[in-house]
Amino acid sequence: MNAPMNPLDAHKATMNAALNRQKSAHLRDGPPSLEKRIDWLNRSIDLLIGHQAEIAKAVNADFGSRSPEATALTDVAGSIGPLKFARENVAKWMRPQRRKTTPAILGLFGAKATVQYQPKGVVGVISPWNFPVNLTFAPLAGIFAAGNRAMIKPSEYTPATSDLLKAMFAKAFDEEEVAVFVGGPEVGQAFSGLAFDHLVFTGATSVARHVMRAASENLVPITLELGGKSPVILSRGADLATAAARIMNGKTLNAGQICLAPDYVLAPQEDVEAFVAEAKAAVGRYFPTLKDNPDYTALVAQRHYDRVKSYIDDARAKGARVVEINPAGEDLSQQEHRKIAPTLILDPTDDMKVMQEEIFGPVLPVKSYRTVDEAVDYVNAHDRPLALYWFGTDEAEKDRVLARTTSGGVTVNDVIFHVAQEELPFGGIGPAGMGAYHGHDGFLEFSHKKAVFQQLKKDIAPMLGLRPPYGEAIRKYLAGQIKR
Known part of the structure; x- marks a missing residue:
């Protein structure tokens, strides 16, 4: 048998x-x-x-x-x-x-x-x-x-x-x-x-x-x-209210369970607190409540919920400032579903899990920078991301950032939207994908893509001397080809 x-x-x-x-x-x-x-x-x-x-x-x-x-x-x-x-x-x-x-x-x-x-x-x-x-x-x-x-x-x-x-x-x-x-x-x-x-x-x-x-x-x-860790670079002079509204909309859509979700923000050190305030205001407008709000998505499974919560706990234990954006102050520890409030991780360090792994949840680290070159160097020191987002008005800086960084795609002054453009290719590079x-x-x-060459009906190769026995004709032809 x-x-x-x-x-x-x-x-x-x-x-x-x-x-x-x-x-x-x-x-x-x-x-x-x-x-x-x-x-x-x-x-x-x-x-x-x-x-x-x-x-x-x-x-x-x-x-x-x-x-x-x-x-x-x-x-x-x-x-x-x-x-x-x-x-x-x-x-x-x-x-x-x-x-x-x-x-x-x-x-x-x-x-x-x-x-x-x-x-x-x-x-x-x-x-x-x-x-x-x-x-x-x-x-x-x-x-x-x-x-x-x-x-x-x-x-x-x-x-x-x-x-x-x-x-x-x-x-x-x-x-x-x-x-x-x-x-x-x-x-x-x-x-x-x-x-x-x-x-x-x-x-x-x-x-x-x-x-x-x-x-x-x-x-x-x-x-x-x-996927990967898609960065947001906030330029000096960016409209922080608009930027925060768009970033937090992208981060809370599907509770951040998006391969293109903004994974961390690089902000000028003097703008971090203003960005936090605008992020809180934006989330409050979108989601006055979270717990029973059908517009706010839960995490798909307990293992993903536990993973994202562990990132928050790890960051807090290692000294980060954790800002939970919970407009109604609800107790989310007792809930029917697996909802996590939008959470900012301020002053994150590279030894924190939230800065090492793709988050895929409603958690957003915010790092400060002194110069935009410092922000670019940080992005380039890590795996090439699926997306990069830049907010600002300085066209020269935008061009410099886009030229010096490599990502699957870019949206300027918003997040995620390049994926919706059917005339643009969507794909990653390196660990973010291929094709x-x-x-x-x-x-x-x-x-x-099949190459098809249709030759002349008349055989002109002998006339050009391209077949043996070779002579002066092919030497003239080659002399014309082998030059700059």
Whole structure:
């Protein structure tokens, strides 16, 4: 009798079968037409529109407390936008691109050089828990526009939403087009080892190392959307009231559970107290209460709540000044959900956990600086972040900061908003990720860029002396090429 298959192998066998069906369908049907790609995009939009109430309910159940408006903004509308943008532009993106021939004289005689954009085939998507719907559907805009099929592994930390996603896609797509697999880490481990034609992972840098290692076994090209400690540099002369309002809005959106959330602030030493006052005022306007306020999101799980609380406790124990912004003075130690008040950590030092790890919660360290070069040096002494934010009016300083720092993206005089620009690539660098998508860059990321050269019908190589036996003609040609 054969021994029973272990769970990892069983999951992998099931998913491999689905992958093989999708690859076979891709070969059978060939590159999908423009109409088919638009159909896939439209079906995705219709799913989001038709299930917005169920999405809000599922996400709220997973988080314990997250407002339907926040989910509608970030997960529903935030997904429809990229899908519609792709739908409007895919016809243009699909066209072959003409390139110049080398040497140029070949083009004069009728030779052609083009780049053709082919679908890669089947793209795997490992989506995270913080925006479980958006970070599933937003990559699909580029994946479908490029003509690929998709297999999806949503997060086990948001099980209600993951189950809903599986049911939603099953209503609108055949498994030869989209297949969804739910489950815990063992499912994710098996999924990341499949021989996809491309793999997208959004999540923690620590997990990304395992995903990339598994993908390397099959030489699967990979897009990693990670995170890191995205800094805010407040310039001297910045409008502190506006800056604090925008920074705290970004920090409290989804309770800071955003890869692009501002992770720490670098402020001129003389402006720190004013910034604290403005931050308190901004939070008070947004959230007069916290405990039972549906607009203020809870942390997704107890382990994340405990982790963020430990950062606060560690900073306090090591001498930081901790400012809890709790407008109604509520007792959050006794609550139904896992809410943490927006908290500023003043005078943090590098030995504190809050300055060593991505926070992913409503906690914001504020460090002072004497010169902007000191602030830039601090940023450059650490891993390159997913985003950098600069607030101010000094254009020369802004240009210097942007030139001397390297980050995945930048928003000037606000936070996070560059991710909403479909004409801009979204991606990280170094530990913050690799590859980029959104808009045209997403189409390119999920396409194979095939070089095609069409030679002249008339064979002119003998005329130019480019074939043996070599003589004076090729020596003249080479003399023209081998020079500055």
